[in-house]
Amino acid sequence: MIPTLAIARDLLREARARRWTVALLAGVTLLLLLAAFGLKLEVVDGALAASRFLGRSVHGDIRAADVALRPLFEAVAYLVFYGGTLLGVVACADFAPALLAPGRIEHLLALPVRRSELVLGTFLGVELLVFAGALYGGLGLTLIVAAKTGVVGFAPALAALLGAVAFSGVYAVMVAVTMAVRSAALSAVAGAVIWVLGIVAGNRAALAPLFEPGLARTVFLLLTAPLPRLSALALHAPRLANGLPLEGRELAIQAGGTALFAAAALALALAAFERKDF
């Protein structure tokens, strides 16, 4: 097996035994069960006649089911994107520091695996974990709603995919920080900071007028220029939920920019790791 994949596989295996991962999986499952058993949707001739959640009437108007469900898919898309990435920051903060733990890293470095493969394997494993988690929540809810109404929305699945892309930028920074200081807490803080900055960067055009024209605005635009546009990426799945066409070019630029940012942060992490002694 390619060492990078072997490392990623081992990480996923390790994740299975972690309390954080198990708690998150249990939490998402609980939400899905709540939706499965608590949400009652009555569809008559393709129209949503009534909807109840935990016995309370949520909406009484009779509307086309796909139109009526748009707000739900939109909300789920946001939840999957932002919830998935933020929970990923918390749940995955310890993986890279654990990789560098004394007694473990010496052993790994003596195996036939390159340092770059160790970092990339860890990155890939965490990415897969977050993507799988987001997809589980998003697709689970989609399937529940589809079973109840016959309406299938792809927005949550797209949100999971975009969430994984967005998280790549966040997690790459977390890995780079870990290579400087082996601390799960610091890694989580770095992830949270880049997550917030990514939201700011996604709205930089709207926020720029808040700064005085001249130096302040230029500095703001310069500082936010290299950051991944997380909030802009997050908009695509809700657009799909609302029946709007995907803006392919915008999406490609934002996803590509985020991937480039992740690659740059990973390159920094690798450079630091290559020089590090254990």
Added chain:
Amino acid sequence: MLAVEACGLAKRYGGGLGRAPQDALRGIDLAVPRGAAFGLVGPNGAGKTTFVKALLGVLRPSAGEVRLLGGSPEDPRVRARVGYLPERLALAPSWTPLEILESVARIKGLRPGRAALLALLEDVGVAEAANRRTRGFSKGMRQRVGLAVALLGEPELLVLDEPTDGLDPLGRVHVRGLLARALARGATVLLNSHLLAETERICGRIGIVVGGRIVREGPLEGLAPPPASWRVRFEPGADEAALAAAGFTRPGGDGIHRFGGADAAALNAALDRARAAGALLAELAPEGTDLEAVLAEAVRA
């Protein structure tokens, strides 16, 4: 053919921010032939573990060159032929020994099969815990799992840093047996241990590391000075006056006599005189030629 070649290996730490740099290794040269058992000994902080890590590429030397099995330690193909047990191995607590071996086998590109892995765990004495999570394992059990990891795939070079740390005396004997088997199949063993008796028993060649340098290196008998005295035990009932007249002293009340000097002819003549007086020789051993004495002398120098 050499298994380990180190040339001018140096490692300097720190420096900057007003701190003086620290030299952990100061130009180590070493050549270990294939199939040999080489022991590294030295006081704490001498640089033994740093040297082992530098050999394997776990830390980057500041200067010098290393070759393992004729190749670079950075080459994964070379590392696949090396088994390593670090000084403080941290096992994933949620994994079982069998899972750990499976993972290492995958990374090494091996397909040993479950039966072979279980046999290996049996060899190191943890077969009964093969499917138990390592959380809660004693230090000795963890060490045995680490040994199994190092021995996986019958590597050509075994680098073991304190392999019997945490093992009971029987466990140490068991490990010696494992290493003897590895040597018998042609593997090279590089052993770093503070247990001198163990190193003495396993290794044909010894390197004494002091202050980041190998100050002495060679077979133990070549490193040791001629015996300064002989330790002699006679069967009870020997005539003490006759033994004293033959040249034996008895400094303690432990029944052990001593004969000063390295001259074998003088020793034999004294023994002849003692036997003529009715004494029966039960035990004879040179003093000051064991590794402990050699190390103490090397550190003092």
